[in-house]
Amino acid sequence: MTASPASGGLTDGLRxxxxxxxxxxxxxxxxxxxxxxxxxxxxxxxxxxxxxHHGDGFGTGKIADLTITDMRSWMASERARGLGARSLARSLSAVKTFTRWIAERDGFDATGVLSARSPKFGKKLPRPLTADAAQDMISTVELQSTEPWINTRDAAVLTLLYGCGLRISEALSLTGKDVPLGEIIHIVGKGNKERIVPVLPVARRAVADYVRECPYNLEANQALFRGKRGGALNPRLISKVTERARMQLGLPSTVTPHAMRHSFATHLLNAGGDLRAIQELLGHASLSTTQAYTAVDTARLLEVYEAAHPRAKNA
Incomplete structure (x- = not known):
């Protein structure tokens, strides 16, 4: 079989x-x-x-012959070119998923690939903003453009992230038919999973301000949030305006659009919110994902304890 230049030199069968x-x-x-x-x-x-590694004769049939040594060689090569443990673990997961499928299709034992162990890495805990910092971010984002409608647009997007816990992709998936926003919105998140999210009055007002000032006709079947030329808003623009605002406020580089969503969850938890309810609001498939916020809260409490408790200070 011939190799395809567009697929990393793979044979037609592999491609x-x-x-x-x-x-x-x-x-x-x-x-x-x-x-x-x-x-x-x-x-x-x-x-x-x-x-x-094996030569030009490597095709789909050779996957059955792979050994753990082959997998270790590949993983070592990936680490040598600078791939981090987290990224390598993601790649290995994709490789195993593909191998399970092709092994079932072609009827062979894929133990050599599937027995490869994922590299260990520390889980990155969410780094939420304080409530005041989150509000300052929204207010500062609203001052970045010389065009008022763009300022109201960017503020509306960040308000949805912080006020409703939306992912940026979810906020930008809203269309003209979703406005005016009601007390709840139906969001389709990761894995095509639908959830109902309450909308705070401040978020409804922010979106209404944007709709009123937007110079484009917001058709029902088109993106609600528009770019300068009228097309669907690119999420990179929200990342850039967030970066400018956090630099002006002197906030760390961890303050991203996604940090606004983290802050939503953490502030709800701090206020006594139920973990499973927060899981539903965020659209997490697994409670263990939401439980990361418990670790954040515990870390904050330990910091307060160590700074204030007499025994801790004298230890």
Whole structure:
């Protein structure tokens, strides 16, 4: 079989296997296009390494012969080129998912690949803003552009992230049919999972201000949040305006649009919110993901304890 230049030099058989697998992931698991892109890159990189490692004759049939030594060689190569443990673990997960599928399709034992152990890495805990800092971010974002409607747009997006706990992709997926916002909105998040999210009056007002000032006709089936030229707003623009605002406020680089969502969850937890209710509001598939906020809260309490408790100070 010939190699395809567009697929890292892979043979047609390998390239077609990846395409078939990704089609199945889309159809059965409702995997997002961003995840599909990452999967394709991870598996193509792995197979390209194996082609160079084993020679040009490496095709789909050779995957059955792979050993744990092959996997360790690939992982060592990835680390040598600077890939972090977290990114390597993600790549290995994609490789294993692909290998399980092709092993079932072609009927072979994939133990050599599946027995590879994921590298250990420390989980990054969310770093929320204080309530005052979150409000300062929204107010400062509202002063970045010379065009008033863009300022109200950016403030509305950040208000949805902090006031409703939305992911930036979820906020930017709203369309003209979603306005005016009611007391609740239906959000379709990761894995095509739908959830109901309450909308605070301040968020409804922020979006209403944007709708009133936006110079474009916000059709029902088109993006609610628009870019300067009228197309759907690019999330990178929100990241950039957030970066400018946090630098002006002297806040750390961890203050990103996603940090506003983290802050929503942490502030609810600090106010006595139920962990499972917060899980539903955030759209987390697993409670363990939401429990990261418990660790954040505990860390904050320990800091207060160590700074204030007489026994702790005298220890």
């Amino acid at each position: 077609m296997a990846i395409a078939d697998w990704l089609d199945l992931e889309r159809a059965l698991k409702a995997v997002s296009e961003n995840t599909i892109t990452a999967y394709r890159s991870d598996v193509t990189g792995w197979l390209s390494f194996l082609m160079h």
